[in-house]
Structures are given as C-alpha cells and as structure tokens.
Amino acid sequence: MSTNQKNTVVLITGGSSGIGKSIGIYLKEKGCIVYGTSRNPSRFTDFDFFPLLELDVADKGSIVSAVDKIVHKHGQLDVLINNAGAGITGPIEETPEEEIVKNFTTNYFGPINVTKAVLPIMRKQKNGLVINITSIAGYMGLPYRGIYSASKAALEMTTEAWRMELKDFNIKMTNVAPGDFATNIAAGRYHAPVIEGSPYEKPYGDTLRLMDSHVDSGNDPLEMAKVVFEIMNTQKPRVHYKVGAFMQKFSIVLKRVLPDRVYEKMLMNHYKL
Template identity: 75%
Template sequence: MKKVVLITGGSSGIGKSVGEYLTSNGFIVYGTSRNPENYKNSQFPILELDVKKIETIQKTVKIIIDKEGKLDVLINNAGAGITGAIEEIPEAEIKANFETNFFGPINVIKAVLPQMRKQQAGLIINITSIAGYMGLPYRGIYSASKGALELVTEAFRMELKSFNVKMTNIAPGDFATNIAAGRYHAPLLDNSPYKKPYGDTLNLMNAHVDSGSNPDMMAKAVLKIINTKNPKVHYKVGEFMQKFSIVLKRILPDTIYEKMLMKHYKL
C-alpha cells in the first residue's frame, strides 16, 4: 500500500520540493498552507493548516485519516525566520517565532500520535536547521527555536519507541528558497547601536540563501530516511562547510569557535 504523508508548510520552498519528489515516487502526499486557495495548481493537495491554531491542525489531520484510513509519515516543515539584535526584537515577535517553530510542531505531533499508536507504526521528521546547533549573531531567536526542537526530538524519540513510532530531525543549511522574504526582520534603526553590524550581517545572510543549495537535495534526503528501517537521531543536509561547522563546535574550545563565527560575520 502507498504510504500517506503529511507535510506542514508544503506550498513552497523545501516543503514543496519534498512533496513533489515523494508524489513522483508513489507516495500519497498532503501539504498544508494557511491559504490553500493560492495553490490550486499544486501537484498534491494543499489543505488549510496554521500551526499556531490547534483547531486547524486537528481538522486537517482528521480529514486525511478519514479519507485514507491511516497516516504513515509526518514532516514538520512549517517554520519562520527571524532576524535582529535580540535587545531590539519585540517580545511579541520572539513568542510568535517560538509558536511557529517549536510549539506548532509539537502540537502537530500530538495530533497525529493517536493514529500512529493505533497503527503501531509511523515516522515523524522534524525539519530544524544547522543554525539550531549554534547561537548565531542576529539570528539568536531562530537558533534558539530550532535548537529547542532538536532537543525535544531526542526526548520524544525515547518516549515513542514502545509504540513503534519513530522520530528524527533533519537540519538543513542554506537552501535557495523564499524563506528570506518571509522572515521577521527587526528594523534597521538609524539611532541603533547595532545598525552597521546588523545591516552587514543581514546582507550576508540573504546572500547565503540566494546562493544556497537546490531544495531537491532535501527531498532526496527525506526519501532516503523514509526508506530507512531505523533512522538516526539527527541528520544534516547542506554544503560541506555548513555541516563541518557543527563538528568544529564540538571539538574547538568555546572561545575559539566564537572568534571563528565573529570573523565569518565580520563582527
């Protein structure tokens, strides 16, 4: 039988690439968006879901299970970027980012688990970020929200093993998507003490996304994980140096690694 896959944030970027690739490989795929009417030409159905609204999560999961009778794979892909000096980011924006990047995925997981326990089978893939392995300047809130999801996955995996429900993280590096356009950017204030370093870092971040890898690389990684009997806890997908930065953080003294990051960001 064909496996049924739910991808949050499946209307563009990485989610769209993964959905199209899985569809072409014989999976039954459902994507989600807050505004599904904008994606009527999608290669797979796009259902309404806002990870910040529990009622939309529950409704969409029920629609899929009622129609297909099962749900084999959840890919928690919906996420939001955020940049700025932490001192200058409004508290409401910090909370909103965690609602999308951390609490949202947890609520989607909670919605699919009763069905996966009933099946005694299921796979949950959380899309995090290589940025979640380190505190990056002017991306500290994003790093924190993605890092929190990385850690909670480690705990969740152990809690779910007895139900034969598997969970893993995929941490992508920079990919050529529209994520930069959808980020919350704390404004560059003329009187801000952070104006020049934040502005320079913002330009560097946007350049990294514009020259990023093809999202098809993520799609192929997802398919490989779905076909893996016992997925690892963590996967990293991206350019060599981005993945190697995690290794360096593990082996270098903290202050040396900090100096390396500051040199990279010209701080």
C-alpha cells in the first residue's frame, strides 16, 4: 500500500485485547489513525490506547454504524484488519450445531460482512487494503479443533478468490495466519464439555490441556503487528503470510510434501492420540 502512515485510517475488528490490541498500539505509534472495535466497549473503561467503537461482526447494522462514524469524521478508510475471531474446541460429533453456526458467523461471515461495508468506500478512494487474520490451524484439520480449522480455512480460500476480484479497483487483500500467540483466546474459546463416560472423554480432555499450554507459551503478539505494518508498506502484498514459531510454519510445508497418511500420523503423535 505504501501510503503516508500519518494519514492512514485503520479499522481493526476485535481491537480490545490480544493480537488486535497489539496491532493497534503499534500502528498508532507509527502515526496511523487507529480505531478498534468491541461488542461492548463500555467494559473497557480504562482502555485509552485508541478509540474503541461498538461493533458486533454478527450484526450488519452495527458494522455499518461503526464504518459510517469513521468515514464521517475522516472522509476515508484506508485499511481494514479483520481480526475479530472466536476459538472453538470439541469432538465434532459432540459440538452443538448452534455453536458451529455461531463460530462460522464470527470467523467467516463476520469478516465478509465488514469487508462488504468498507469496499464501496475503498473503491471510491481508488485504493484500500484488507488484511484477514486467519490461522495456521486453517491449513490443516486439527483434532478437536476441526470447526475452528474449517472456519479459518474458509476465510483463506475466500480471500484467494476475492483479491482477484478486487484488482481492478486498486484494493488489495491478503491473509495473515498466526500460530500460537500469548493472548487470552483460550479464555474466550467455546469448549464443548468433556463428557464423563463419553468415548472422547480421555483423548479430548488430554488434547484440551495440551492446546491451552501452547497458547500460554505462545509468541509475542508484537510479531503480528510488525508483519501487518510491513504489509501496509508493500506495493504488492503476497496472498498468504504465516507468522509464528518455526515448527508451526514448517508444518504447512510438511503437509505439502508428505503423503497424507504420514502427515496425519505426525499430527496424531503430536497430540498423543
């Protein structure tokens, strides 16, 4: 995008904590005009890093309202970072359908609807950048995280198609897939309960403990912020960016080169299944 950062207006969905907050603070330090969002900004009374607008990605009215506020004040919206997301774990067989739908509403339909709200503005400006925060989990079907993997994979594939559709308008779109970062995502994740006597009780319970330990020992979210800033200063962003520990990124390479069953065995060994 390579714009003068001091005039760059950025909207980050889910900017109240974790990766979104780190990106927002970093971009503001670089001179950008930053807006974050939260479903309930009044919960964050001490939050003074950048303005938090009320926005629920599941509510089209709240999306339009937040975008309108920014455009009314600044006359432009240069960068959208679709960061709001929700975790979900559980045996697919035991995960309630309403929770699956809810997860796709946040992780997939949400980013699509926020993007739809900003595209007419970016088209009028004849430039813009949309960064979709996906996940390394979207590159592989992970046991007991199948729904999460699927929602992030869907966003990755949609971005691949959408960025080609936007080229005529000088609007750029890319995916940034983080691995495990030290954020509070585990606390906000929907966990299907470990059901006593269920055939999944032991393997799911063990996997859950392993996943939580990975998040707690994850990388610093500042890494994500630096990659986002780099993308904003790139004339031709790549289709995909992966950010995280070497082995997490390398696992994507292994999936491309290893036979399916060998890769599956490697994942099962990792999760001790």
